[in-house]
Amino acid sequence: MYSARDITKRYGGVQALAGATFEVDPGEVHALLGANGAGKSTLVKILAGGERPTSGTLRLDGAPTAFKSVEDAARRGVALVSQELNLFPALDGLHNLFLMREPVSGHVAISRRGMRERAQRVVRQLGLAFDLERPVGELALGEQQLVEIARALLGDPRILILDEPTSALSADETARLLGVIRSLREHGVGIVFVSHFLEDVFEVADAVTILRGGRVVVARRPVGELTVAAAVDGMLGEAAAAVRSGASPPQVERTIDRRDEAALRLADVSIRRKVRGVTLDAHPGEIVGLAGLEGSGVQAILRMLFGVERPMGGRVVLPGGGPCPRGIAEAIRAGVAFVPADRKQTGLHLEKPIAENISLVSSCALRRDGLVIRNGPMAQRAETWRDRLRVAMASPWAPVGALSGGNQQKVLFAKWLETGPSLMLLDDPTRGVDVGAKAEMQGVIRSIAEGGTVVLYTSSDLQEMAALCDRVLVFYQGDVMGELGRDELSEHGLLQAVTTGELV
Ligand SMILES: Nc1ncnc2c1ncn2[C@@H]1O[C@H](COP(=O)(O)OP(=O)(O)OP(=O)(O)O)[C@@H](O)[C@H]1O
Ligand SMILES: [Mg+2]
Known part of the structure; x- marks a missing residue:
């Protein structure tokens, strides 16, 4: 019932779409797959009125x-939940939910009570457990994503387009969202589902279309006729072979010398x-996982080590021997790097060139002699990272905002690697990749x-987490419940541990 035929889209010299055709019917979940930069977000923005073909x-x-516009499309029943969040961090959940809707609905300003009642239905459906009266900027990234989804659902769309909706969601939240998608399908809503999580795609989609380099390489294939391996082949083309042989590179047995002095030491640390x-001793070369849901304390520990949060008690020694940093500048000087989950709000300067983003921290914060890095070396560094992480970019001087979501994530990662840290804090570093x-980023880590x-x-x-970490500390409601060693790590075991606080 909704179709896009032979769509092309150029951004300057970049051909984002080269004749793509895509349709979705009522009651259909149609997944759209493709590698980073394949053109998925471009296509769904065009479907939802955010871009002109x-x-x-x-x-x-x-x-x-x-x-x-997107609002025009939404009024006519085509709603988009875009890959990057578009919330107003200072406003509470309720206002964010109704922001675009109030003036266009033509009603006299809806009362707060009215808003709350209408929101309740959607909120119950999504199982949102947080306070809608809190500024959304204080919510976890996954919760913010759910607010965006709730906002789209409030308009009762006939077509709902979700661009990587689960990239910041916990397993529980994802399961619930997939449930909501199924129930919308039963009610005849057509759903376009963009995701890099092939498991979710195979669980919920009826049909799959795969884009590669702006072209459709697999067209509306019923999901039963496709395997995960074939989907990966479709997405990556010739590069798929390399991924297959080197995919989730087998965990190499690394011997970490624990007799050494610990490089990072947390002793009885509390945060109000x-x-x-x-208590945690981490040795040079260790990848230590911190597992826990929102409110478990994991975020607080990371923020503390980056100088954003103060410990109330206990002792912290950084790898360089320094104390817990007071403030971000001090943290960076002490060799701490932090890749945040939220690349848009806190990670990148979207309007600035890729090269500048990558060199930003290393040049500004680390150099006290005031030297400005010249453009040549800056571009060279960007190109080194482009090759190492395979960032699809037209030029190092293009703005980061012109990159696809997954490629932005790689730039964010590169920017912090460039500082040569002795302590690297990673919060969902491969989100949207x-x-x-x-697999490549895991190799770099x-x-x-x-x-x-x-x-x-x-x-x-x-x-x-299970594949990458040498061991994982399980956090539950502010306490460390225990630790899982390399041989005890599994996705299932971690899920159980973070949701119940019990280690099996
Ligand atoms: N505003 C823009 N200006 C210039 N180029 C753009 C712009 N938006 C997208 N592109 C380019 O178009 C191509 C397709 O990007 P798109 O965001 O559609 O990819 P995607 O499939 O959604 O990737 P990802 O999985 O990383 O989100 C990329 O090469 C990207 O750099
Ligand atoms: Mg995208």
């Missing part, structure tokens, strides 16, 4: 359609209202650990 036609119920008595690049950096890692992707 360079050529091609859209038809809604058979009639040619051109939406003026967030963490009680955490495709299956091929994920291992190699920086091998160079003697202490890595503390957390992620909503428990499978990755």
Whole structure:
């Protein structure tokens, strides 16, 4: 009922889409797959009125359609939850939910009570457990993503487009969202589902379309006729072979010399209202996972080590021998790097060139002699990282905002690696990164650990956590419940541990 035919889209010299055709019917879950930069977000933005195609036609119920804007499309039943969050951090959940809706609904300003009642239905459906009266900026990334989804659902769309909706969600939240998708399908809603989590795709989708380099390489294939391996082949083309042989590189037995002095030492550390008595010794070269749901204390520990949160008691010794940093500048000087989960709000300067983003911290914060790095070396560094992490970019001087989501994530990662840290804090470092690049980034994380950096890692992707970490500390409601060693790690075991606080 909604179709896009022969869509092309150019951004300057970049051909994001080269004649893509895509349709979705009522009651269908149609997954759209592709490597980072394949054109998925571009296509769904075009479907949802956020971008105009360079050529091609859209038809809604058979009639040619051109939406003026995302709001226009939403009014006509086509809603997009975009890959990057578009919330107002200072406003509370309720206001964010109704923001775009109030003026266009034509009603007299809806009362707060009215808003709350309408929101309740959707909130119950998604199982949101947080306070809608809190500024959304204080919510976890996954919760913010759910607020975005709730906002789309409030308009009762006929077509709901979800661009990587689960990338910041916990396993529980994901399961619930997949349930909501199924129930919307039963009610005849057509759903476009973009995701790098092939398991979720195979669980919920009816049909799959795969884009590669802006072209459709697998067209609306019923999910039963496709295997995960074939999907990876479709997404990555010739590069798939390399991923297959080197994919989730087998965990190399690394011997970590624990007789050495610990490089990072936390002794009985408490953070007011967030963490009680955490003790942790991490050795050079170790990748230590911190597993825990929102409110478990994991985020507080990372923030403390980056100088954003103060410990209330206990002792912290950084790998360089220094104390717990007071403030971010001090943390950076002490060799601490932090890749945050939220690349848009706190990670990158989207309007600035890629090269500048990558050199930003290392040049500004580390150099006290005031030297400015010249453009040549800056571009060279960007190109080194482009090759190492396979960042798809037209030029080092293009703004980061012009990169696809997964490629932005790689730049964020590169920016912190560039500082040569002795302590690397990673919060969902591969969020939105495709299956091929994920394996590469995991390889890079291992190699920086091998160079003697202490890595503390957390992620909503428990499978990755189990594959990557040497051991994992399980946090539950502010306490460390115990530790799982390399041989005890599994996705299932971690899921059980973070949700119940019990280690099996
Ligand atoms: N505003 C823009 N200006 C210039 N180039 C752009 C812009 N938006 C997207 N592109 C380019 O278009 C191509 C497709 O990007 P798109 O965001 O659609 O990829 P994607 O499939 O969603 O990838 P990801 O999985 O990383 O999110 C990329 O090469 C990207 O750099
Ligand atoms: Mg995208």
